[in-house]
Amino acid sequence: MEDARARKFDVVVIYMLSRLTRQGAAEALKIQKELASYGVALVSTQEPFINTSDDNPFGVAFFALIAGLAHQESKNKSKFIRDAFEALKAKGSHSSGPVPYGFEAEAVQVEKFTVRLLKPGETSDAEIGPGSTPADNVMHIIELAESGVKENAISVLMTDKRTKTPLGSLDDDAAKARIEAAQKRRKGGPNDAAKLEWSDKVVRRILRDPRLAGFAIGPVDPKTRNRTILRDEEGQPVRPHEGFIEPKRWYDLQALLDGRKRERNMDRAGTMTFLGSWGILRCGKCKSGMTVSNVSETYVCNLRRSVGDVEKHVLRIAMEDTNKVVAARLWAKAASLDPENDEDVAILAAAAERFAVRGTDPQAAEELAEQEAQLLHVQGSMRELYQDRTDGLYEGTTGRQAFKDTIQKYQRHEAACMARIDELKAAATTATRLPMDEWFADSDDDPLSPGSLWSRWSVEDKRSFLSLFVDEVIVNPNTTRAGTSWDRINGRVEIEWAKPKPAEDDEDNESVTA
The missing domain is CATH 3.40.50.1390 (Resolvase, N-terminal catalytic domain)
Incomplete structure (x- = not known):
């Protein structure tokens, strides 16, 4: 021109x-x-x-x-x-962008489309370090996170072992292009180009990726910046890829990263006690879970500062006597349950359902566990979405429509999960009964006597039996010095007996209709 x-x-x-x-x-x-x-x-x-x-x-x-x-x-x-x-x-095809770290892509014909499906890359027998493959490193990161190691600690470990980062695993030309693109998006720095310097952000991005479980990815969450799961019109996750881990394991990992799931049921010293540190023993003052003091052999709640109306406090109770009190009341209750009493019928129903779910066939148990994990995940996503709308992230006609479309997908998925969970539990309960006769067969009128079933059970077995009949054990403050140690502890311990899970109240849940 x-x-x-x-x-x-x-x-x-x-x-x-x-x-x-x-x-x-x-x-x-x-x-x-x-x-x-x-x-x-x-x-x-x-x-x-x-x-x-x-x-x-x-x-x-x-x-x-x-x-x-x-x-x-x-x-x-x-x-x-x-x-x-x-x-x-x-269809879940990996349509654009680099192949995720640890994966490789394969072109597969699906109907009239050629889609790129992902699967874990090559693994090796090498120790984690310069010679390990990206797939080796991904599994190592997952296992570290599942054992309770935090993202920053994982990044330090991977760096110390001189393990290649996602950038370090690329050839020189690809790495150079990726580095230049990254530096344009954010402030440059020495770590942007480092091929052995891991960061907690890189570790978190790997752990949060739904493709670890074979899910296709949807849009990036604008608030958390995490990749979301792609869902079909019914709200079900699209899962075309071969993942590193099964969906149930990935959902549990996300709950662990969110702080909603404890990675272990042991005390801080690495021991396992009957009541401590697994959520069933609660402080009567603040309702927090009680931990264990092995030095004084007590269960303890130590609230170091005031929270709301609850003042800071230290509440202790002797471990051995508390274990005996709870066990005695547990067995006494189990032995006296009356099928003509409405409250006892509710306890029996809850215990039967829990026992049936544990004893169902492995395939059904696996499906139930996955459905329950999916339900927790989608309900968490719904809460986040409602909060985002409250925070003004879905303003305007387009924003309101996007919110409506997404929440309806979540609601359909939630309903499908709940219906399937009910089906699996009903099937298991119908086919199973509580083995009360077996539990009391060799008790000689004292289920806690030496040589009894209780005395032979491991701590884990005792916990499992307790959780059939009990929702919570609450320890209240000591209000008297009168009586024996047993009397005082018995007076402080309050047991919340098991109740069937209540049906969802539609009026308590926000809904969106077309």
Whole structure:
């Protein structure tokens, strides 16, 4: 255009109009009008009817027509590409972007589409370090996180072992391109280009990736910046890939990272006690779970500062005597349950359901565990979504529609999970009964006597039996010095007996209708 303004030529020769512009007739005519003002004509070698020289009166009209058609063709091609991409995405194809760390992609024909499906990459027998593969490193990171090691500690361990980062695992050209792109997105620094320097952000991104469990990924959550799970129209997760771990294990890992799941049921010293540190023993003052003081052999709640209306406090109770009191009341209750008493019927129903679920066949138990984990995950996602709306992240017509579409998918998935959980529990309960006769068979009227079933059980077995009949054991403050140690502890211990899980109250849950 600068040369045209300088009148260095009389004619611009183009191969096709689409090589000049695809922005439509208006843009094409704007260019042609400016060229004409400088006395310059347009001629197309492949479209001879496009000729705007003075001796062709129809040239401009043809020019406008072809420009409009070229623009429409461009729009059609763009729509086709978008539609194809959406179709691939709906099938969970890894359609764009680099292959995730530790994975490899394989092209697979699904119906009329060729989709890229992911699977774990090559593994080796090498120790974690410079010689380990990305797939080795991913599994090592997962196992460390599951054992309770935090992201920053994992990054330090991986760096100390000189394990290659996602950047370090690429060839030089790919690594250079990735580094340059990353530095454009954020502030540069020495670690951006480091091939052995792990960060907690990199570790967290790996652990949070739904593709670890084979899920396809949806949009990035604008608040947490975590990748979300792609869901179909019914809200069910799309799972086309081969993951490193099963979905149940991934859901548990997310709960652990969120702080909603304890990674172990042991005390801080690494021991396992009957009541301490697994959530069933609660402080009567603040309702927190009580831990163990092995030095004084007590269960303890030590609230170091006031929280709301609850003042700081230290509440202790002798471990051995508390264990005996709870065990005695547990067995006495189990022996006296009356099928004619409504409260006892509720306890029996809850215990029977819990026992049935534990004793069901492995495949059904695995499905139940996964459905329950999915339910917790989708309910957590729903709470976050409601909070995001409260925070003003879904303003305007488009935002409200996006919120509505997403929450309806979540609600459909929640309903499907709950229905399936009810089916699995009902099937298990129908086929199973509580083995009361077996539990009391060798008790000799004292289920706690030496040689009894209770005395032979491990701590884990005792916990399992307790949790059939008990929801919580509450320890209240000591209010008297009178009586024996047994009497005082018996007076302080309050047991919340098991109750069947109540049905969801629709009025307590916010809903969205079409």
